[in-house]
Amino acid sequence: MNLEILLLLMVLPPLAGAALNGLLGRRFSQATVSLIGCGGVGLSMVFAFLSAWVYSKSSTQPAAFTYPYFTWIQAGQLRAEYALYYDRLTLIMTLTVTVVAFLIHLYSRGYMEHEGGYYRFFTYLNLFHFMMLTLVTAANFPLMFVGWEGVGLCSYLLIGFYFRKKSAADAGKKAFIVTRIGDAGFTVGVALLFWTFHSLDFQTIFKRVADLPQGELESVLTAAGLLLFLGAIGKSAQLPLYVWLPDAMEGPTPVSALIHAATMVTAGVYLVARSSIIFAHAPSALAVVGVVGCLTAFYAATIALTQNDLKRMLAYSTISQLGYMFLGCGTGVFAAGIFHLMTHAFFKSLLFLAAGSVMHAMGGELDMRKMGGLRHKLKITHATFLIATLAISGVPMFSGFFSKDEILAGAYESWVGRPWLYWLGAATAGLTAFYMFRSVCLTFWGKSRVDPGTEHHLHESGSKMTVPLIVLAFFSVVAGYVSWPRAWHGSEAFDRFLEPVFAPATKALLKTPYFHPVSLGPGALMGFSILAAAIGIGVALWWYLKSTDIPDQVAERYADLYRILTHKYYVDEFYNWLIVRPLCIVSDKFLWRVVDEGAIDNVMVNGTAEGTASLGDVLRRIQSGNIPSYATWVLLGAVLWLLYIFAAHS
Amino acid sequence: MVPLSHYLALSVILFVLGAAGFIFRRNIITVFMCIELMLNAVNLAFMAFSRFLGNLDGQIFVFFVIVVAAAEAAVGLAIIIALHRNRASLNIEDVDEMKM
Numbered sequence: 001m002n003l004e005i006l007l008l009l010m011v012l013p014p015l016a017g018a019a020l021n022g023l024l025g026r027r028f029s030q031a032t033v034s035l036i037g038c039g040g041v042g043l044s045m046v047f048a049f050l051s052a053w054v055y056s057k058s059s060t061q062p063a064a065f066t067y068p069y070f071t072w073i074q075a076g077q078l079r080a081e082y083a084l085y086y087d088r089l090t091l092i093m094t095l096t097v098t099v100v101a102f103l104i105h106l107y108s109r110g111y112m113e114h115e116g117g118y119y120r121f122f123t124y125l126n127l128f129h130f131m132m133l134t135l136v137t138a139a140n141f142p143l144m145f146v147g148w149e150g151v152g153l154c155s156y157l158l159i160g161f162y163f164r165k166k167s168a169a170d171a172g173k174k175a176f177i178v179t180r181i182g183d184a185g186f187t188v189g190v191a192l193l194f195w196t197f198h199s200l201d202f203q204t205i206f207k208r209v210a211d212l213p214q215g216e217l218e219s220v221l222t223a224a225g226l227l228l229f230l231g232a233i234g235k236s237a238q239l240p241l242y243v244w245l246p247d248a249m250e251g252p253t254p255v256s257a258l259i260h261a262a263t264m265v266t267a268g269v270y271l272v273a274r275s276s277i278i279f280a281h282a283p284s285a286l287a288v289v290g291v292v293g294c295l296t297a298f299y300a301a302t303i304a305l306t307q308n309d310l311k312r313m314l315a316y317s318t319i320s321q322l323g324y325m326f327l328g329c330g331t332g333v334f335a336a337g338i339f340h341l342m343t344h345a346f347f348k349s350l351l352f353l354a355a356g357s358v359m360h361a362m363g364g365e366l367d368m369r370k371m372g373g374l375r376h377k378l379k380i381t382h383a384t385f386l387i388a389t390l391a392i393s394g395v396p397m398f399s400g401f402f403s404k405d406e407i408l409a410g411a412y413e414s415w416v417g418r419p420w421l422y423w424l425g426a427a428t429a430g431l432t433a434f435y436m437f438r439s440v441c442l443t444f445w446g447k448s449r450v451d452p453g454t455e456h457h458l459h460e461s462g463s464k465m466t467v468p469l470i471v472l473a474f475f476s477v478v479a480g481y482v483s484w485p486r487a488w489h490g491s492e493a494f495d496r497f498l499e500p501v502f503a504p505a506t507k508a509l510l511k512t513p514y515f516h517p518v519s520l521g522p523g524a525l526m527g528f529s530i531l532a533a534a535i536g537i538g539v540a541l542w543w544y545l546k547s548t549d550i551p552d553q554v555a556e557r558y559a560d561l562y563r564i565l566t567h568k569y570y571v572d573e574f575y576n577w578l579i580v581r582p583l584c585i586v587s588d589k590f591l592w593r594v595v596d597e598g599a600i601d602n603v604m605v606n607g608t609a610e611g612t613a614s615l616g617d618v619l620r621r622i623q624s625g626n627i628p629s630y631a632t633w634v635l636l637g638a639v640l641w642l643l644y645i646f647a648a649h650s
Numbered sequence: 651m652v653p654l655s656h657y658l659a660l661s662v663i664l665f666v667l668g669a670a671g672f673i674f675r676r677n678i679i680t681v682f683m684c685i686e687l688m689l690n691a692v693n694l695a696f697m698a699f700s701r702f703l704g705n706l707d708g709q710i711f712v713f714f715v716i717v718v719a720a721a722e723a724a725v726g727l728a729i730i731i732a733l734h735r736n737r738a739s740l741n742i743e744d745v746d747e748m749k750m
Contacts, residue, residue, distance in 0.1 A: 625749030627681075627742055628673050635669055 003054050004067045007084045010047035010094065011133045013040040018126035025119025034109045037122030041105045041129050045098035052091050063087055063500050066139045066203050073142065080200055085139035089338065089501045093136040093270060096342045099475070100262045100349050101129050103468040107353050108254040110464030111360065121161065121252065128154035132263050136270060140200045141190040144271075148186065148235065151264045152179050158259060159251040171247035178244040182234015186271075189227030193278075196220050206277045210504040214511045218282055225278050225285030229292075232268025236322045238296045243572055245319055249311040253356030256311060261318050261352050262345040269325040269341050273334045273502075280332075280505035283512045287416040290330020294411070294421045294428075297323030299569075301431040305438075306565040310355050310366045313439055317392065318348055320428060324407050327425055332509050333410030334502045335495040340403035343479045347391035347400055350472035354385035357461045357469065358443060363454050368439060373448035377458040380466045382444045384473040389440050391476045393433035394533040399480030401529075404429060406483065406495070409525050415514050422525075426532050433536025441544035487523040657698035664691035678730050678740045682723075689719050 017040025025033050055065075064087035073080040105125060112121050128151060135147025153176075160172030190200070196217065197205050209221065232238070237245035248260045259265070272279065272289055279286040297320045304316035321344050328337030359366060361378055375382040391398035394405070408429070412422040450458065460466065484490025499506075509515065543550045555562040564570070622633070668688035675681055693712045700708030734740060 623749050625746030627745070631669075631672050635673070 003051055003058070003065060003086060006047055006051040006054060007067060007086060007137060008069070010044050010051055010098075011084070011130065011137060013043040013047075014126040014129040014133070016040060018123050018130060021119050021126065022123040025123060028119060030113070030118050033119045033122050034105075037126055038102070038105045038109065040126050041098065041102045044129065044133065045102045048094045048098040051086065052095060055086060055091060064203065066201070068139070077198055078194070078200070080140055080142040082143060083139035083201075084137045085202055086137065087501055088498055089270075089273060090137055092338060092342060092498070094133065096345050097129075097132055097136060097263050100345050100472075101125075101132070101258055103471055104254050104258040104262075104349060104353065107257075107356075107465050107468040108252075110462050111254055111356055112252065113464075115252070117161065121158075124154050124157045124161070125255075125258070128158070128259060128264070132267075135267055139202055141193065141202075142200055145186065145190065148231070148267060149183065151259070151267065152176065152183070152235070155179075155248070155255075155259050155264055158255040159248045161251050161255065165250070168250040171244075171250040175244040175248050178241055179234040182231045182241055185227040185230025185234070187231075189224045189231065192220065192224045192227065196224070202274070206275075206504070209277045209281055210508070212281060214281065214508055221278055222282035222285045225275070225282040226288060228271060228275055228278070229268075229285065229289055232271050232289075232326075233292065234268075235271075236265050236268030236326070237319050238268070238292050238323060238326060239299060240571075242296065242300065242319050243575060246312050246315040246568075249309075249315050253311070253352055253359060256315070257349040257352030257356070260315065262349040265318065265322055266325065266341045266345065269322065269329060269337055272326065272329045273338050276329070276334050276502050276505035277508065279329075280508035283509070283514055286330055286332065286509075286514075288330070289326050290411070290414065290416045290421060293323045293326025293328075293330050294424050295323070296320070297327060297428045298424050298431070299323075301428045301435065302565060303568050304435045305431060306562065307435075308368050310358065310368050310371075310439060310443065311352070312366075313368075313435065314348070314351055314355060317351075317432065317435065320432065321348065321392070324404060324425065324428070327421065328407035328410055331407075331410045331414035331416055331421065332506070332514050333406060333414075334505065335498040336403065336406035336410050338498060339483055339494050340400075340407055343391065343399035343403040343476070346472055346479050347388040347398075347476040350384055350388040350469065350476050351392065353465070353469055353472065354381050354388065357381040357465055358385075360461050360465070361458050362450070363457070365454065368442040370449055370451065371443045372446045372450065373444070374450075374458070375444040378444070378460050380460060380469060384469040385444065386440060387473045388476050389436045391480075393436050393537060394429050394529055395433075395537075396530060397477075397480075399476055399478070401533075402480035402483055402485060405485060405526055405529055406492070408529055412525055413515055426528055429529050430532035430536040433533040434540045437537050437540030438544055441540060446545055446548070485526070487526055654698055654702045658695060661691045661695040661698070664688075664694065676741050676743060678733070678742050678745075681742055682726055682730065685726075686719060686723070689715055 017036050020036050021028070021033055025036075028036070064085065066083055066085050068081040068083040070082050071079065072082045105122075108121065108125065112118055115121070131147045131150030131154060133147070135144055135151060138144035138147055156172045156176040159175050160169045162168045163172075193205055194200055197208050199205055199208075234241045245260060245265065249256055251260070279289065300316045300319035300323060304313050304320065307313035307316060321340070325337045325340050325344070328334070328340060355366075358371070358374065358378065358381060361374070361381075362371065365371070387398070391400040394401045408422060408425050411425050412419060414421070448455065483492045483494035486492055543554075567573070665688050668684045668686075668691060671684035671687065672681055675684065693715055696708040696712045696715075700706060700712075730740070733745065737744060
């Protein structure tokens, strides 16, 4: 079969699943709903693998294909097709997305069993999957924007899944509105590109940019790059628009795993990687990407240190890891950013799903201070969570180690913020190891602090939930082996594989002073990151297993710092004071009282009614019922008409 | 020969009489006859123009008007009789039910 059909077959099944479940799901049994839901995503995964296989068999160059199916928008110069794009980057993205999504769908069968709205959940999840695939396979910016907004919509719907809970509904709104700020940047950026290149098509734009001599159109491309990155900041929860992601944990845990860890939030990284050539011709925009990513990584990691809510801690960790991905892209090693995207998708979704399993066992409790010693009861959950923790902490031989190390090596070689970005990144690696092991110690190890009430019904989740955990644990370990590091006489096959995609960008960057030759061998850098991870893990074990009174002493000693961290730097409060409160006041005092009630209700709605009524009251008097008076009016009219005719003719 | 203007003057006089009667008289029968007067004033004008222009169109119009007037007389008189039976009055000012 050819790729053109396979791609459609990959994208469409989840949409069909969403339509079936959405329209008829209410009447289906849970088994049917989950069969349709998982079946759609499963089919999509099968076709994703088939596409990858067919693609790798085809020997034609260039290795990127655009398949237009039909013209979607045509207005003057503007022309947008429903067209799908396939190259090696798409291949990686579709495989990662479909595999993780399929496993999470399987897990959701068990997790959502006793929750209401089973069919609604699967409808949204399938719709999300369709939109995500649209996003990563789109061949032009408008279609990508459809996917971009579509995943945002599904994220909103799923965060507010328990919409009767006010905090969940609010969190949904917050996510939707905050990401909207970034999306405004995205649209303006796309408009700027269209204005410059008169095209919206990826291949056309990227080719035109690649053909430009370095330095030409740099200001336009810098603006476009920064605007696109603003979209990425919103979607991928970077500074300063990260505030929605921790609140998004109000949604069901599979949603946090799929949307707010593995797939949707990485869309920004994908966007930057996809537009790599634009950023390569605007090095200052690329530097901004790297710096923002690095600062976010460190910043979010410091917040994660003090969080007691398991899912929120993981949310900050996600923000931090997304920062790493941007650090990778921003320092010019796009392949490393995408590599980390892939490994992170596996281990972070595993962390969330395992957290969901813990939550299930604990009857919805998420406070790590009320856990402890769970490893005896939740054996599989514990083992898989531990594997994911080792992966994210950067312990050698687990996937996160390889990808994080490539990013840090890239940061070291790059001109941007040299060498501060590297040291900040390495410090973040240590912090990551610390807070992840802190959570393992608090949750699974040590003495049990569980309520006696919940203690006795602690149980391992059923196989519907544990099987996906085990599969993801497998991937969390082996996903890194696809890019065995050079320092260990490997070939970094993953980077090689993506080389054709990023070659134009790398070529353009080499003409700028962006890269520096490494003076320190990559092996030494690796030693530093292992050391950072070891210190983080060691301190966590010492503080939370051995002498458990140290954390409290530290918190007391540095009380101010501790308070700032537990309050997440007061950013939410600051945004409330700066934006939300003034908006509410203006809305209440002006928009509601004056504009809505005064202008619209009184003047426009009631005013029209009253005006018509009083005019009618006047006109009513003409209709007296007295025939002679009618005759007088008719005569008067005729006379006036005649006068007019005479006047007009003379 | 009597010039056209004389006919038209007579026609105008008859029409104004009819219109004034229609507006100022109160008896329905009189009002009704005033309508006929106005119609016939118009007929006269039509006939005069027809004669002086040597064109038969005017005369055809007059026939139409006469037919309409006949039908109107039949219906109108029937209404007046029905009205008189109900109200025992022929004053036009007593009939002003049709108003807002």
